[in-house]
Amino acid sequence: MHHIARSFVPAPVRHFLPRTLKRVVIVGGGPTGLFCADRLRHHFEVTVVDSKQFFEFTPSVLRAVVDPSHLSRITFDYRDVLERELGVEFVLGDASNVATNAGGSARQGTVRVAGHEGAGKLHFDYLIVAVGVGNGLWKPRLRGDPVDAALTNAAPAPHRDSSPPELTLDDRRQTLRDLHERIIGSRGVVVVGAGLVGVELAAELVHFFPQLKVTLFDGAADVLPQLGEGARGYARNWLRLHNVKLRLGAPFRPSLVKEDQVVLTCVGTRTRSAQLFNDDAVLKRKGQIRVNRHMQVLRRADGASGSSINSTTDAFTASDPCLEEDDRPYEMETMGNGRVFAIGDCAAVDGVPTAQMIFHGEEMAAVAVANIEANEDVASPFSLANAPPREMESEQPFLCCTSLGPHDGMFSTQTELVSTGSLAALQKQMLEVTKMGALRGELLSSLLWHPVH
Ligand SMILES: Cc1cc2nc3c(=O)[nH]c(=O)nc-3n(C[C@H](O)[C@H](O)[C@H](O)COP(=O)(O)OP(=O)(O)OC[C@H]3O[C@@H](n4cnc5c(N)ncnc54)[C@H](O)[C@@H]3O)c2cc1C
Numbered sequence: 413m414h415h416i417a418r419s420f421v422p423a424p425v426r427h428f429l430p431r432t433l434k435r436v437v438i439v440g441g442g443p444t445g446l447f448c449a450d451r452l453r454h455h456f457e458v459t460v461v462d463s464k465q466f467f468e469f470t471p472s473v474l475r476a477v478v479d480p481s482h483l484s485r486i487t488f489d490y491r492d493v494l495e496r497e498l499g500v501e502f503v504l505g506d507a508s509n510v511a512t513n514a515g516g517s518a519r520q521g522t523v524r525v526a527g528h529e530g531a532g533k534l535h536f537d538y539l540i541v542a543v544g545v546g547n548g549l550w551k552p553r554l555r556g557d558p559v560d561a562a563l564t565n566a567a568p569a570p571h572r573d574s575s576p577p578e579l580t581l582d583d584r585r586q587t588l589r590d591l592h593e594r595i596i597g598s599r600g601v602v603v604v605g606a607g608l609v610g611v612e613l614a615a616e617l618v619h620f621f622p623q624l625k626v627t628l629f630d631g632a633a634d635v636l637p638q639l640g641e642g643a644r645g646y647a648r649n650w651l652r653l654h655n656v657k658l659r660l661g662a663p664f665r666p667s668l669v670k671e672d673q674v675v676l677t678c679v680g681t682r683t684r685s686a687q688l689f690n691d692d693a694v695l696k697r698k699g700q701i702r703v704n705r706h707m708q709v710l711r712r713a714d715g716a717s718g719s720s721i722n723s724t725t726d727a728f729t730a731s732d733p734c735l736e737e738d739d740r741p742y743e744m745e746t747m748g749n750g751r752v753f754a755i756g757d758c759a760a761v762d763g764v765p766t767a768q769m770i771f772h773g774e775e776m777a778a779v780a781v782a783n784i785e786a787n788e789d790v791a792s793p794f795s796l797a798n799a800p801p802r803e804m805e806s807e808q809p810f811l812c813c814t815s816l817g818p819h820d821g822m823f824s825t826q827t828e829l830v831s832t833g834s835l836a837a838l839q840k841q842m843l844e845v846t847k848m849g850a851l852r853g854e855l856l857s858s859l860l861w862h863p864v865h
Contacts, residue, residue, distance in 0.1 A: 437536040439507040444756035444773040445542035459501040478620035508687040512748035541754040546682035552578040598674045600625035605678035606635040619817030627657040629664040642829030700760035705803035707780040709752045713743040753780040778865035
């Protein structure tokens with residue numbers, strides 16, 4: 413019951429209270445990593461490791477590109493929130509080389525963390541990997557990430573040599589300001605990819621810069637191929653009405669770009685998991701980490717290494733189930749006695765198709781948290797009894813809020829268009845405000861989101 417007593421103590425001094433001695437290390441402070449940190453901090457010594465100093469709410473970064481002042485609303489310094497508000501330790505550095513111990517050892521394993529002050533190993537009883545995927549410009553660039561063409565010149569080569577990482581909020585602000593200036597100074601913008609990111613970006617651009625010529629390219633015959641006809645039709649009409657030129661149904665060719673146009677690539681993601689495990693078999697061919705329905709990382713039972721990785725996938729596409737016959741013709745077992753978990757965009761769940769979106773990532777996070785709590789026989793701070801272990805259900809709801817500029821939008825499932833117009837736009841804004849509140853540990857927003865998973 414000590415979690416109930418803890419909740420009466422002010423957050424800044426809560427970490428001085430006694431806890432179980434078990435340590436959970438969470439690699440990656442994105443929405444899914446922070447979800448786990450917030451839930452597990454009541455019973456465990458929790459450490460979050462991230463390569464950069466700040467959190468950024470990715471769904472709102474497109475607004476920050478057209479309106480750089482928006483960045484302050486969708487970011488915070490990890491130390492301010494994790495250490496000062498939530499009583500969670502924060503370590504700045506790049507994680508790699510997860511190693512698990514044989515039985516009998518004091519802790520379950522170690523992960524190497526290299527920061528600017530040197531490298532060392534963090535010991536863990538449980539490890540949660542939540543490193544996400546790289547998205548070019550749309551997520552802060554980490555060490556070794558390729559720089560997007562828009563920051564160099566108009567030539568649309570998507571993956572150039574690595575450029576300085578965006579470790580601090582000032583670095584990030586500068587990148588987005590540079591991009592903003594390039595857009596203002598250009599004759600037009602070419603958006604490549606008419607999925608959710610490309611459509612939202614095109615809409616932001618024409619709303620904030622009405623004189624700008626915006627062209628949207630995609631090899632698919634229509635915009636938003638992952639949504640139903642109602643949503644596709646609404647978005648298509650909106651874009652045409654606002655003078656976005658649609659070039660659909662033919663592959664994008666760099667030769668189509670004029671000299672003073674800016675190209676913004678909204679397709680493709682890159683794995684960030686490759687350095688984390690010595691064993692390739694932990695990763696699927698596209699670089700996602702194989703997990704079972706309990707979110708436990710799987711590795712080859714015979715200890716051999718797996719196949720080579722193709723590190724680029726399409727953003728926002730459903731991941732394949734983990735167990736394709738040809739992909740895994742050997743026995744698998746859980747890594748580190750089932751105490752190493754992976755969640756969010758970086759994970760592919762055994763037999764469960766998921767999309768790279770926050771709702772699915774949080775569901776994975778909730779399952780991992782429930783299983784760690786069940787293994788230690790502790791209860792969530794909001795429930796009176798200990799819960800049994802959980803596994804991810806094979807069908808996950810696909811609910812999507814797509815903005816079309818600040819005053820219009822769509823709320824849809826994969827097949828149905830539920831609402832449009834200012835109501836859907838307001839819904840998207842409320843999502844941003846309440847999600848940011850919950851991630852900062854604010855009580856009202858946390859209470860609002862807690863029952864969802
Ligand atoms: C432009 C855009 C718009 C989007 N809009 C929506 C939307 O409207 N709704 C929605 O649901 N989803 C949206 N998404 C998807 C959503 O952002 C992702 O699903 C979500 O961010 C995934 O969360 P995550 O915690 O798995 O990973 P991430 O958010 O990617 O976080 C991973 C964290 O791990 C850190 N990290 C990576 N490697 C290491 C390492 N080796 N060591 C230490 N730290 C490391 C990174 O710095 C990062 O902080 C959008 C994505 C993009 C790109």
